Amino acid sequence: MSLQQEVELLRKIPMFANIEPAQLKLLAFTSERLSYASGEVLCRQGDTGDAAFLIIAGEADVTIETEKGPLTVATLGDHDFVGEIAILCDVPRTATVTARSDLKALRIEKDLFFRLIGEFPEIAKEVMRELSRRLAHSNAQLREMAMSLEKGGEK
Template identity: 35%
Template sequence: MYEDALSRVDLFSELSKKELQALAKSCQERSYKAGSTIIAQGDSGVGLYIITAGNVHVTRQTAGHEEEDLGTLGAGNVLGEMALLDDLPRSATVSAVDDVTALLLPVWEFRSFLRDHTDVALKLLVVLSRRLRKAESQHAE
């Protein structure tokens, strides 16, 4: 069940069905009430979230202390993907617009999974390399 949601995460696009099934065992389903904060800008990343039901609103505090509206996301959208790979603070705040259900892949579970499945780490490097090349080519234009 959770492997279907994980298969839609770009970072995991190179993983086999068997690898996705193994990774899915580390996922937890979480529920959030309307109005609650799921992710707070500046906090450390707990993990990756995949929204399975409901909508969230994303905002970011600018350097001038103004709130920038980054939009609304719903079922199927992914939040905090990069938190699995780095320990940088969250770059935005995500709040539940209505009651939200999400899958959480905690960073500590993900890193433990990588230690046990080193071949998956190589597949993630392929995806990240593609992203970097794409970003560089867009920047050059």
């Protein structure tokens, strides 16, 4: 797997879809491609987020700590992107990501990503657009939930 293929994978992520190829290449070049053994942890809930991960090959479990112990909320596969919220703002990791099989991932460091944004504000614009889209989406979901709750109340 070469840099060029990593660039292709990055381009499939909506946040990066409209970014210039040369800048995506720079992003890939300044990131690390890492192998994780099965059971190794990519990031841990509660830690300060310092990187986002693009899964190149393999599977990973997303778990959150509950009072009854860890709860798997999702399973990630090839080409999934995870941890991006933590590299955009200073919030602790909201979940733990653990490799389920041997896994290869591109690790995009927060510090480098921010410097890149500083250099190419177009990237920030695309990221902002993607986040707004997500916000709108979750607002719509909330509205739906509220409405169904109201209906439930009426009954």
